[in-house]
Amino acid sequence: MIVSPPRPPVRAALRDAGVAALLVWVVLMAAFVRARNRDFAARELARAEAAAQAVARDEAPLHPTAAAGVVRPATAIAGYPYLKRRKVVRGKVERPLGGPSAPAADKLLYDAAARFDAAGPFAALLPDGSGRAVAAVATRRGPAIAVTVEPGAPRGLPWLVVIGLVGLGAVLAAAGAVAGRSALGVGVSVAVLGLPAWTWGGPLLAGFALVVALATMLAHARGATERLAAGLVAHRVALSFLAPAAIAMIVLVLIPFVVGLGIGFYDHQHGSWTCVGLDNFGRILAGNGRAFDDPLNFWFILGVTVLWTGANVVLHVAIGTALALALHQRWLVGRGVWRVLLIVPWAIPNYITALIWKGMFQGEYGAINSLLEGFGLDGVSWFSSWATAFAANVATNTWLGFPFMMVVALGALESIPRDLYEAAEVDGASAWQRLTHITLPHLRPALGPAVILGSIWTFNMFNVIFLVSGGKPGGATDILVTDAYRWAFERGERYGMAAAMGTIIFLILLLWTVFGTRVTRKEREP
Amino acid sequence: MTASARRPRVWAMIAVYAALAVATATVLYPVLLVVKKAFEPGRQFALSASPIPDDVTLDHVRALLGARGPDGELAFVRHALASVVVALATTVVGIALACTAAYALSRFRFPGRRTALTTFLVVQMFPASLLLLPLYVLLHRLGLLNSLTGLVLVYSTTAIPFCVWTLKGYFDGLPRELLEAARVDGAGPARIFFTIVLPLARPGIAVTALFSFMTAWNEFIMASTFLTDEGKYTLPVLLQSSVGQFSADWGRFAAGAIVTSVPVMILFYVLQKYLVGGLTAGAVKG
Numbered sequence: 001m002i003v004s005p006p007r008p009p010v011r012a013a014l015r016d017a018g019v020a021a022l023l024v025w026v027v028l029m030a031a032f033v034r035a036r037n038r039d040f041a042a043r044e045l046a047r048a049e050a051a052a053q054a055v056a057r058d059e060a061p062l063h064p065t066a067a068a069g070v071v072r073p074a075t076a077i078a079g080y081p082y083l084k085r086r087k088v089v090r091g092k093v094e095r096p097l098g099g100p101s102a103p104a105a106d107k108l109l110y111d112a113a114a115r116f117d118a119a120g121p122f123a124a125l126l127p128d129g130s131g132r133a134v135a136a137v138a139t140r141r142g143p144a145i146a147v148t149v150e151p152g153a154p155r156g157l158p159w160l161v162v163i164g165l166v167g168l169g170a171v172l173a174a175a176g177a178v179a180g181r182s183a184l185g186v187g188v189s190v191a192v193l194g195l196p197a198w199t200w201g202g203p204l205l206a207g208f209a210l211v212v213a214l215a216t217m218l219a220h221a222r223g224a225t226e227r228l229a230a231g232l233v234a235h236r237v238a239l240s241f242l243a244p245a246a247i248a249m250i251v252l253v254l255i256p257f258v259v260g261l262g263i264g265f266y267d268h269q270h271g272s273w274t275c276v277g278l279d280n281f282g283r284i285l286a287g288n289g290r291a292f293d294d295p296l297n298f299w300f301i302l303g304v305t306v307l308w309t310g311a312n313v314v315l316h317v318a319i320g321t322a323l324a325l326a327l328h329q330r331w332l333v334g335r336g337v338w339r340v341l342l343i344v345p346w347a348i349p350n351y352i353t354a355l356i357w358k359g360m361f362q363g364e365y366g367a368i369n370s371l372l373e374g375f376g377l378d379g380v381s382w383f384s385s386w387a388t389a390f391a392a393n394v395a396t397n398t399w400l401g402f403p404f405m406m407v408v409a410l411g412a413l414e415s416i417p418r419d420l421y422e423a424a425e426v427d428g429a430s431a432w433q434r435l436t437h438i439t440l441p442h443l444r445p446a447l448g449p450a451v452i453l454g455s456i457w458t459f460n461m462f463n464v465i466f467l468v469s470g471g472k473p474g475g476a477t478d479i480l481v482t483d484a485y486r487w488a489f490e491r492g493e494r495y496g497m498a499a500a501m502g503t504i505i506f507l508i509l510l511l512w513t514v515f516g517t518r519v520t521r522k523e524r525e526p
Numbered sequence: 527m528t529a530s531a532r533r534p535r536v537w538a539m540i541a542v543y544a545a546l547a548v549a550t551a552t553v554l555y556p557v558l559l560v561v562k563k564a565f566e567p568g569r570q571f572a573l574s575a576s577p578i579p580d581d582v583t584l585d586h587v588r589a590l591l592g593a594r595g596p597d598g599e600l601a602f603v604r605h606a607l608a609s610v611v612v613a614l615a616t617t618v619v620g621i622a623l624a625c626t627a628a629y630a631l632s633r634f635r636f637p638g639r640r641t642a643l644t645t646f647l648v649v650q651m652f653p654a655s656l657l658l659l660p661l662y663v664l665l666h667r668l669g670l671l672n673s674l675t676g677l678v679l680v681y682s683t684t685a686i687p688f689c690v691w692t693l694k695g696y697f698d699g700l701p702r703e704l705l706e707a708a709r710v711d712g713a714g715p716a717r718i719f720f721t722i723v724l725p726l727a728r729p730g731i732a733v734t735a736l737f738s739f740m741t742a743w744n745e746f747i748m749a750s751t752f753l754t755d756e757g758k759y760t761l762p763v764l765l766q767s768s769v770g771q772f773s774a775d776w777g778r779f780a781a782g783a784i785v786t787s788v789p790v791m792i793l794f795y796v797l798q799k800y801l802v803g804g805l806t807a808g809a810v811k812g
Contacts, residue, residue: 231637237715238634242642245627245686252683253649256660260652263659323549326542339802340795341550344557347794349744351762352783356556359776367559399552410802431538453650460653462747467766484655485747495659502656509651 013177014170016225017189020216021169024193024209029157031201036155040131044148045123048135051146052123056139058091061146066132067105068146070139071097071113086113089141108147112136116143158196165192187217263499269492280500295476296483302508305459305479308393312458313451315398320405321443325435327406328413339410346403354467357396361468383472390469390477397464401457405450412446413439452516456509480505563780586777590785595757602764606785609743609761612674612681616742617735620682624689624734625727629719631690632697633705643694646687658751665752672754680752681742689734696730697723729800736797740790761786 051061055068069088077083086097088109097113098106108126115122116136121143123135131151136143169189176185190213198206219225232239267276283289287297294300326332327339345353360367361382369379383389416438424434462481465471471478471486478486480501488498558577564586566579595601630636631643661680662671670676700723708718724731746762753759759767765782768775794801 235634235636238630238636238639241626241630241634241715241719245623245690246642248623248679248683249645249649249686252661252664252679253652253657254645256657256664257649257652259660259663260656319549322545326545329542331539332542338546338550340798342546342553343794343798343801344553344791347791348557348783348787349740349762349790351744351746351766352787353556355766355779356560356783360556360559367555399556407801414802456651460651462654481653481655484653488655488659498655499659502653505653506651506656510648513647513651 009182010174010177012226012229013173013182013186013220015229016216016220017169017173017186019225020186020190020212021166021193024190024197024212025162027205027208028193028197028200031197031205032157035200040151040154041125041133044125044131044133044151045135048133048146048148049123049137051148052135052137052144055090055146056137056144064149066147066149067103067109068144069109070141070144071109071116072142086110105147108134109145112145112147113143116145161196165196168192183217183221186220187213190216260499261503263495264503265500266496268495273496276496280496281504284497284500284504295474295478298504300476301478301480301483304390304477308390308465308479309455309458311394312397312401312461313455315394316401316405316454316458317447317451319398319402320407321409321447323402324406324409324413325439327410342406343403345400346407348400350400351463351467353400354396354464357392357399358468361392383469386473386476389472393464393469393477396468397458397461400464401454404454405447408446408450409443412443415446416442448516448519452513455512455516459509459512460505480508560780560783563776564784566777569775569777586781590778590781602782602785604757605759605761605764608674608758609786612677612760613739613742615674615678616681616685617738619678620685620689620738620741621731621735623682624686624693624738625724625731626719627686628690628693629697629723632694633723646690649687654747658748661748662751671752672758674758677749677752677760678742680748681745682738684745685738685741688737692734692737693727693730696727700726732797732800736793736801739793743786743790 047063051063051065051068054061055070061068069090072087072089072094074084074086077085087094088097088106096102097110112134113136116138121135121137123133126132126134126147132148134145134147136145138144169192172189172192173182173185176182176188179185191210194206194209194213197209201208216225264280265275265277266273267280284298287294287299290297292299323342327335327342332338363369363379363381363383366379366382368382372379380388382392420438421434424438429437459479460481461479462485465477465479465482466485469477471482475483475486484498484501484505487494487501491497555577562577562579565582565584567581567583567585591600591602593601595604627642627646631639665671665676665680668676670679704726705718705722708722713721744762746760746766749760750763750766753763761782765779765786768779768782
């Protein structure tokens, strides 16, 4: 190993100050945009309100408006008692609101008047994101309403401040390094950013800037940043190979995941979000106030899900291993053909499989019932009782899932050395003994991870449940993932509840994996 | 060899053949029903349990392939094309990202390696219901909602974790001496990766490519959530809507199911010798 020469302290200090400053700046920019939007909204709201007051006094508003006037109460039109119409008064002119030749902005006045009738005076930004504000104040003749015009471009980023502060920080860091108090220089140079942080984000953000400054200072002083930088350089090849996938995963999986976790703490109803803390989780775990045997109680659904996963995995492994053992017999004729045919279910898209089986289980015309009748049995109304609907789901999923286990088991079987069997046979071991003492122990290391993976897939197997039984009867065969989907899309867009449910599912699977890998690892290291 | 080649007992042979016959019949029965339905007149699913059609017609296939979209184009071809493009792009993007990541995790030792490996395992557990809404918002912000590009990005990241684990198993099994020799000869990391590792790992790459392809080819929840423009629907969304709650046309569905499944079946058939063993390479070595 060649020992790399020590890095010049000025460069290291500048680098650390730069990285920490960048971190603080990203947060600062968000705060700046937020503060700017808040000022902007306040100004527009004040303008709209002033304009509405002016309209109420029959004066000209100070700032231009897109629409303004006093809206009269709705009155029925003579001859058409069910058609109501409102009029708008502006100064001395009175005209009907809306109609074929009216300006499009009349719709804004009409909506605002309706909102005023329901909730009284208000001032708000239009929800179209254009930055226009609307205000309504009460007069004796009806609400006086004003809509402001679209405001001009917002205040630009203070680039001079940015450049000045970063430059000042760099000078401080460099000076610190030259003076020998490198860490102090780094800390102070980042702490400089606390100044704009205070004006845009208040003491909280300024505190954040100071904490980052302090942390960087400590890390710099202890050489942690130096080691990190050296590590990045030393492993640059490996990290650059990993980076594309890592970035894609972070942006499209990890960030949505964290956002999803956050949504679990909010409640979404009728388009508005409210933070409710742990309420969603509490409600779910308390069974949403339902009895334990109610199909919509969380614990009932969890029970169904566990039963569903267990039944499927057991059947997959049993059938898959048995068929793999059969296919592995050396004297078997046409092994390739058997194998191709048995893999077929895996190749068929699982939503198609689910729909086919749904069709086969249909009560009156279904193939399964026709088969049963062919054997002299009565047809079954598959989706009207829990047990039969559940059985239909399991049958479908077993059909589509066993080939995976079979292929995994086949691969493991092929890796068992033949001489082990020969030695066992020479020693006089029976076929059963060879199976239990050679074959099955060798299958375990391959099947262990496959079982964990398979159980995760089955636990989250949305398509089969959703498409085959659809939760029938009455949601009793729903599993956790389909229930979460229903919270989001079928019960009034309760996204918060769906996300909380998703979080619980994730925690259950995480526990199961930790437990499962520990068990398989223990088996592998006797 | 000699010992195993000994003649097996007759009852064992009967049992094995019977088990295989029963399993194969169970596997093929639904498939035959679908084939029957695709070529049999009528919209109902099945009026009899027999997998042999009474009457043969090409009406369903013709109706499926000949349906015209709003602009007079062939609707099925359009949706099939969308599906093919999405699936192929997902395969290419997913494999490119998974190969490099798996190689880094297999050949290099660096801090954070274990964390990365665990992360690739844990993300398999994220339920779709948790990701659907944030992804919707994210794609909306990026202007990728209702676009096939957005779908490709989401699908490739869904496929990556499994591909990374499978490929890592493959790369682990490559002879270390070979790579060491190449390095001594002065080949850089990129050159070793492209000229030695990738060609050697071709079977593993084939298997993972198949999985990436299937992920995209079979997915319908995200496709139906993120695509609002009917003209952009992928095949799963199209097929699922053909047997909706109120107007189930099983004949057309069956024809579509066959057309959709055949490409994957062909891929499976071609790649099946890689499939056995390709999956366990990673598992056995952990």
